[in-house]
Amino acid sequence: MNAVLAAQVEVLPLRHGDIDEMLAVEQRIYPFPWTRGNFVDSIAAGYSVWGCRLAAELIGYFVVMLAVDEAHLLNLSVSEKWQGAGFGAHLLRHAIASARRAGATVLLLEVRPSNARALALYQHFGFQQIGVRRGYYAAEAGREDALVLQHILEEVSA
Template identity: 55%
Template sequence: MSFELAAPEFLPMHARDLDEVAALEAHLQAFPWTQGHFADSLTAGHSVWVLRSGSQLIGFAVVMVVLDEAHLLNIGVDARLHGQGFGARLLRHVMTVAQRHGAHRLFLEVRPSNDRAVALYRHFGFREIGRRKGYYPAQTGREDALIFDKELA
């Protein structure tokens, strides 16, 4: 499905965005972050962003920066807009923001079953550096997480 969208813009996430972001996350994930998780990220001072076209929420990202490293904690794009480059735009944005905050490397975890995300990260030059056994809840037990990193230069 394709939408006519006004020029999308990255905005810092605020408390007023939490309901909408949590609802989008719930549509995207079988085991979503709650509104409380996003609120905790705001309170902790993480770099938390929304991508909007006018009033329409396109996506969001949560990045934790500690010293010279960053960790992408969560990222999502409205499923109706998948395949239109918004995930790539969000990823580029968070990499830039992490660099501006002094990070030299970005880490993330991803489900091996999330082929679209794995392909996106590999396209951006992320490399698989490990695996966390049983990291994610799954419909039948637990699913591993692939650990990726990328040097931010």
Template identity: 40%
Template sequence: MQIGLLSFSHLPQVMDIENEAYPWPWTEGMFADSIRSGHLCYLASDGDRALGYIVAYVAAGECHILNVCVDPAEQGNGLGRKLLRYALGVALDLGANEAFLEVRVSNDAAINLYEATGFEVVGVRPRYYPADDGREDALVYRLELSTINR
């Protein structure tokens, strides 16, 4: 398994994973905009097969994690943790001091990943995400980057 830059050529595989993993997936245009904007876009792969990805950006000393996803068939093997630590390390190298992200209150697997990485809840965004019954709250997490182990 290797982690490298996510490019436009990877988008068909990324969209396959995104559509399988999420009931409200990002669009291909959202990924393309992130690549064009110079966001931190990384792909974990095994040869030519995409396994997962992360999208983040750094601005004003902060890293914002926008999307972390692992192919459902590969979940539970630590790949999400590797992607997250990789991007956080790059953000630290780029001068970020802290990282933020939002996660659905119902996404126990992601919450466990973020808390195991050292993220702490700093707020709630009411009705942030679409849901079957209307909208779902998001937990806002923060991590002081000086605490991460690379």
């Protein structure tokens, strides 16, 4: 993301009024998107839900669940027209910082092995694979495994 664009971007907490925009992004980029209920439940449960906006447009968002000293990145998504422009990294930096501020020492996530772009982003930030969840994701031909990744938050991030 170039410096001019970065200066115009805001990362703000998202609320119930933002769910329609999150759903629109989800439904455009995923064959098996989160539902309205997933977002409603995440916000109601007090999860850390933040969005990246350029002017009024929602570029992307993340959802982090905190439990004691662990954080779990449940969703990190960037609108298709802004993918590859650095917004995923921008949001991931904020997610990591948010987890640290909340006292987490580790950030966990699941990612599809077929999602090469996301996997590369997470590896760039120092996430390491610690496991596999068999048949975790719905897929066109049945189920797809999830790679379980972790990032130790005491380490310096990219």
